[in-house]
């Protein structure tokens with residue numbers, strides 16, 4: 001029998017890669033999207049192994065009920081939908097509440113109507129793992145069992161705190177649901193650092209700005225030689241590895257009740273700039289040079305990320321930064337032609 005996987009937020013950067021990886025493995029996929037237009041756009045890319053249900057807003061109580069009532073054949077539910085934007089004016093209303101209520105609504109619907117659902121995977125984040133202060137303390141080691149201890153009040157203060165808090169409290173809502181409701185399905189969490197890499201389909205590049213994490217590289221390409229170097233620094237992982245990890249999270253029993261901390265390495269904007277100057281010298285003439293190699297010093301001030309348990313469970317090599325950046329930029333440059 002073909003396994004049917006439900007993917008919430010199917011239009012997302014990560015979700016599209018998950019679907020792209022699921023279909024060749026023989027899975028049928030039902031995605032939730034916010035409109036018929038968005039759903040039809042995905043059907044034209046993925047073909048007849050993909051269908052969609054409309055969920056206009058994950059935050060509305062009962063958001064997923066009808067989709068699951070209609071599809072008792074679903075056995076796996078991947079919850080990726082959550083707002084990821086720093087362009088918000090009210091972090092509580094636009095980030096925290098939709099993330100937390102969206103997760104609660106998904107899990108409540110699965111318990112009530114997902115009669116055949118056995119495995120649930122929630123796309124959480126490194127933001128739920130690392131405290132902002134620990135992240136910039138190089139005496140600290142951050143592992144799968146670390147938690148961001150941000151308070152709800154602090155999370156309301158600005159968009160960055162709001163996003164970090166949204167992922168922390170949404171993941172906590174997931175663990176609490178399982179503890180309190182004792183459902184007859186198993187849960188796993190996927191916690192990536194910044195996700196880079198190409199879009200699943202180059203049609204996504206028609207928009208001037210990309211999803212929040214891909215925009216880190218896209219923004220660097222829009223700089224001019226005199227621009228200051230952007231302040232970004234952190235951990236990163238390629239989207240194709242994130243997609244594979246979501247599949248392993250429900251295929252392997254060792255992933256049950258685990259957090260998969262996905263991180264390939266550390267980067268700063270300078271790391272990306274250095275790769276661009278080497279791999280795309282013509283294009284890189286138009287962006288700053290900065291101080292080549294100075295990323296190492298900045299990275300040495302950051303906490304150590306130890307995700308050895310996750311890497312062992314995954315059992316595959318993670319894509320390196322040079323490959324991820326060059327694949328992303330080649331796709332962007334092709335689309336510009």
Ligand code: NAP
Pocket residue numbers: 008009010011012013014015033034038055056057058059080081082083084098123124125126167191192193194195196211212213214
């Ligand atoms: P994305 O491209 O912005 O995708 C977000 C998805 O969620 C979209 O499908 C969006 O629908 C949907 N969504 C957001 N708010 C919604 C709402 N209120 N109602 C219905 N749908 C809603 O972001 P992404 O990078 O793929 O992120 C996917 C997941 O990975 C998120 O949970 C994010 O927190 C997590 N994550 C991302 C990164 C990263 O660096 N990219 C790192 C760690 C974790 P529309 O397209 O219709 O807006």
